[in-house]
Amino acid sequence: MSGTASLGTGGRFRTAVAGLPPSCFAFVMATGIVSAALRQSGRPVPSEVLFWIAAAALVILLAATVWRAVAFRREFTADALSPVKNFGNFTFVAGLNVVGLHFDMTGRPAAGLALACVALLAWLALTYLIPAVLLLREHSRPVLDDANGSWFLWVVATQSMSTAASSAARVHDSGGFAVAGAALWGIGVVLYLLIGTMVTLRLITHPNRPEGLSPTYWIFMGATAISVLAGSNLLRLPDTFPAIAGMRGFVSGASFVLWSTGLWWVPLLVVFGIWRHVVHHYHLRYETALWSIVFPLGMLATSSMVFGRVQGMPEVAAIGEAVVWVAVPAWAIAVYLMVAAAVRWMRPGAADGRAATA
Template identity: 50%
Template sequence: MVIRRLPAGSFAFVMASGIVSTALAVVGWTVPSTVLLVISVIALVVLGALTVARVVLRRADVMEEARNPGRAFGFFTIVAALNVVGLRVYSPDAPGITIALAVLSVPLWLLCSYGVPANLMLRPRTDPVASDIDGSWFLWVVGTQSLATVTAVFAADPGNEELAAPAVALWGIGVLLYLMLATLVTLRLLTVPSRPDNFNPSYWIYMGATAITVLAGSTIVVLPADIPVVRATASVVSGLTYLLWAFGVWWVPLLVIFGLWRHVVHKVRMRYEAGLWSIVFPLGMYSVASTHFGLAAHLPLLVTIGEIDAGVAGVAWLAAAVAMVAAGVGRLRHGAPGRMVS
């Protein structure tokens, strides 16, 4: 049954498709960008319907995932997917769809932001939650910064200046969450015995979380300077945004080393796994964030890097999609039920 096998992080496919569509649109590749936009919208609608059905019909399965430290933060992909698609279709002349998706994401973000950690902290356990921390926890940051970005976009419209304050607040919450989670995740990497299965693609969200924080920050720094909260925080937001951009770049070689250690040194066979979309999304987000911040801060090198990375993200999306289709065909041939995209 499809809804039984649908994991919390299914919307990572929508996130990846939507942000790569945005990256390609920024560099002027209209046709592939439009194709990916259509795919992301269709996937958002289908997965949304399946998720509602799952909550209604398989509530026990949903609650079980919410109690699983390795999967619970996947629910934040719903928040991020709504806002990534909303940002892609945004137009100042017709903001209705973006507003609707953003409004829908707010209660989901509140539910996930308080429900998921509270459930993990307060539920009786025989083993520490920290032993199950992985890169998927950074989806908490991704979901928060997606909401910060869309709020800042609305704040730029005349008459919506009051939205600048919550946009900056959400950005700040996302930054502090990132610092907290980066500490916890890095400590786990340094204290838990290294096994190939530990270094899964979810660790790329480590970089993806910095990238979307940079995008949110670059959206805030271009707000009108006469808005009080912008005037009070502009230098902090701009400075931290650049530092986080640099830190995200620094992480890329280490993430590549993780992959080589897993697949070359330990010879783990490379095959399709749903976590591949956790690699595609950071690449697309890094492209969009670099371009936007480069333009906002007048740093041409960042714009060039973002434009180059748009092609890399497009190729990565295509490779992951081909692998997903091939894996799906293989499962059908062998009669294996498999799992849905996550």
Template identity: 50%
Template sequence: MRDSTTRELRSTVTHVVRQLPPGAFAFTMATGIVSTAFGMIGWTALSIALLVIAIGGGVALVVAQAWRLVAYPRNVAADARNPAVAFGFLTVVAAINVVGVRLYSAQVPTATIVLAIISVPLWVLLVYGIPATLMLRRHETPAITSADGSWFLWVVATQSLATAAAIIASGNGSEALAAISVALWGIGVMLYLMLATLVTLKLLSAVNNPRTISPSYWIYTGATAITVLAGSRILVLPITLPIVHVTTTVVAGLTFVLWAFGLWWIPLLLIFGVWRHARGRTPLRYESGLWSIVFPLGMFSVASMHFGRAEHLSIVTGIGEIGAIVASLVWLATFAAMVVAVPRGLRLVRAQQAASR
């Protein structure tokens, strides 16, 4: 009996690993940024608890993704060629740096530095490899027909590295690292402008339905928010650094514009959600994409508080503080829904396995 249970458990875990979505690290991103938001509003105990959950979840996902890469390379390769999910792989870069930034301490910056260094080769591989694969692959339909909010993870991953670089530079005063952070921030801004045009045109030109209007479109706001966070971190770098001296005005102006644009998107994204679940009659239940809603809300809150404090904009700071509470409630609801969904998901997996025998 015990051997049978062990085999069934191993088979279930194997199935879950094989089907693991590329964007699975969105859970770590969302949990890590809400932990940061809690820390900024003084909820230390809850902040630490979420940080532990984020790290634990991140470690488990690293093991699962490494297992999948070794055991099921064809599945991974198929995902990398699929424009609807390929950019999800960039969640690993963003998750590493979201946790790294949360762990930053001016006295002991080692964890942030180590995690940023680990993310660099992954960023280089994915930020060039995924677009190149999609552009040069053999296909019957253009990749742009599958463009959705997940494509903004290209921006999110880049700006997560820009944020980490700026934070590390603020501690050691490195001119080179400060220049790298501003360069990455600028690349992220240009990528956002390009992708916002492409994805919005696709939304306006395609026939949309509840399946295509997914929670991933919230990354519209998540991408602007993390760009604002990176910009606010650059703005507090020492003005004596040459790159800061020549770019402060540009960074401050564009950061505010992107903050306002990210805020503008939120009501429209809520309309998308209402249409999807009410008129489109899509059941409101757990799906992994819901973490793509939690992360933008948490990131927008953290970015607003950082930018508001850096530029002495009390209204921006206040919006961020309110947003932190909203993000925490959405995180709690999503986490609870995930826990409730686990038994149902396991039953579905077992049913699929039984049908395939």
């Protein structure tokens, strides 16, 4: 018996927690938004099932992350300082707000607001700590060399905060929340432009290898989709809020451009996958990054339905309803691969204790 198999079950779980990636909450994001897409398409029962799976996963992963931060500080700190991994921490912010979105959609806004308050604290900390680490800490090579699709999680988290603020403005008739939602949406759009430029420069100026072209690049599209959802939430607010009246036209037009751009990205992202797995025979296995495919698909479905209905564009809403039938099977396939990896990891003789969380 080799590797971590000789450690016993307790030792193997400790090893798994030590290797828990910062982006582990991507499962919560993906499951929660597919739940929202199902509810938007008129399927409340499967939506509720997926919601409770996402909520349970949020609690479990939060406990595991706290355990890791306390018991494995070296590994936790190394990931926090890594330009490749540290943006994954934004999945916690987005995961909280996606779960909160379900509460807003089902008439329980107080619970959604409570989650948004926790998410806000995490967003503020990460929004300023991560750039400080990237720009002020000494690096052995240019930071741009490590730019990848996970950097768009900053945009996703920011737009999730905008969505939460807009929902609070609608429920509480608060101009302050409306201003916050509009401001966060604008910040998210600017961040998308900045990060999109950096990641594209990385793609066109460095050699692309199968192991490097991970599913995280699907967040190129996911970031546009959640920007459309956040914009749609703003457009649902009345013009009695000056912040909304002053930028309604811009939000409407920009949201449509972002929606179009996100849809345009999909075929190219599929080509990336074919190049990786078919042309270069890169083995398809479970990795946390797979949820970076599921989440954008679920978000594209949800945002298209909401935006299409808000703007009176049934063609856009119909595309969203169609994408639901892609997002749900994608979620099921990712779950199957995750469970299969966990079963292999639990078998006696398994060589890698990180197999279920890598």
